Amino acid sequence: MFTYTPSTDVKRAMSASLPIVALESTVLTHGLPRPQNLYLARDMENAVRENGATPATIGFLDGTLHVGLDDPQLERLAGEMDVYKVGPRDFATVIHQQASGGTTVAGTMWACKPAGLKVFATGGIGGVHREAPFDISADLQALATIPMIVVCAGAKAILDLPDTLEYLETMGVPVVGYGVDEFPAFYSRDSGLDVSVNLETPQEIVDFAKAHWSTGMQSAVLVANPIPAGNAIPKSVMEPHIKRAIQDAHDKEIHGKEVTPFLLQRVSELTEGKSMQANLSLLLNNARLAAQIATALRNTDRRNQV
Numbered sequence: 001m002f003t004y005t006p007s008t009d010v011k012r013a014m015s016a017s018l019p020i021v022a023l024e025s026t027v028l029t030h031g032l033p034r035p036q037n038l039y040l041a042r043d044m045e046n047a048v049r050e051n052g053a054t055p056a057t058i059g060f061l062d063g064t065l066h067v068g069l070d071d072p073q074l075e076r077l078a079g080e081m082d083v084y085k086v087g088p089r090d091f092a093t094v095i096h097q098q099a100s101g102g103t104t105v106a107g108t109m110w111a112c113k114p115a116g117l118k119v120f121a122t123g124g125i126g127g128v129h130r131e132a133p134f135d136i137s138a139d140l141q142a143l144a145t146i147p148m149i150v151v152c153a154g155a156k157a158i159l160d161l162p163d164t165l166e167y168l169e170t171m172g173v174p175v176v177g178y179g180v181d182e183f184p185a186f187y188s189r190d191s192g193l194d195v196s197v198n199l200e201t202p203q204e205i206v207d208f209a210k211a212h213w214s215t216g217m218q219s220a221v222l223v224a225n226p227i228p229a230g231n232a233i234p235k236s237v238m239e240p241h242i243k244r245a246i247q248d249a250h251d252k253e254i255h256g257k258e259v260t261p262f263l264l265q266r267v268s269e270l271t272e273g274k275s276m277q278a279n280l281s282l283l284l285n286n287a288r289l290a291a292q293i294a295t296a297l298r299n300t301d302r303r304n305q306v
């Protein structure tokens, strides 16, 4: 296993077996404009703390993988202009170049392996892109192979959601709706698509994940937590903006890892910032739920030990 540097808080939480929630950092470096990205990072960390867990925002600074960033480090990563978007294939690049970068969902999950972290909150996972069937986010590969509980608000609505769910089924990743039967679509609570199971409480999610892993399965459990109703934008309102943004990406010949950041930013412009507000709201909502799940997981492990 490779090495990582835990923050003081994370080290303390690890040695006392306290609940920890991993947080990604591509959303900071590539997903949101400044300075909202830094405010969001702090708000997510506070949301985790208020719900009884220790936040571990993960990212690379000068080639070192940090599991938990202290506030000056968070400020630095959120303020850097030219940093990498670090998926699994970019780990060697940033280590070799001693560079900095925000880890994607897949990159963050990979970093959680040596750190032994089991619960992770993000906004929306990557997936299969529309009209580009071979542009499949490495997030799906990570979900297929790393046993963690990942809390999201569904897959980003800019994606092909039916194909994304098909891929997750192929790879043996259960998709849990948190109190819902319908797979949420990031900005919207509706998608017309089914989850594989509807669970109502953090404890139920923990029991479900334990059952999943007791079978020897090594895949993640994906928890889809719908955006709070007050900040949701109906699918019918979002869809024309998303179509327009995808067309713009085509016209501008945006490819590869630039596609997702471009689409998120373009959709935010087209909705006059409403989609960004929705994005912030669902990120906090997921941080809260993940902290509750991490706490339930720790309590369950303690009970099982005695």
Ligand code: PSU
Pocket: 024, 025, 026, 027, 028, 030, 031, 032, 103, 104, 105, 106, 122, 123, 124, 125, 126, 127, 136, 137, 138, 139, 256, 257, 258, 260, 264, 279
């Ligand atoms: N969710 C957000 N904003 C983001 C992302 C997710 O609300 O910026 C990031 C995540 O880090 C995710 C990445 O892993 O986008 C997916 O990128 P790609 O489609 O290139 O795999």
Ligand code: MN
Pocket: 135, 136, 137, 256, 257, 259
């Ligand atoms: Mn891609």
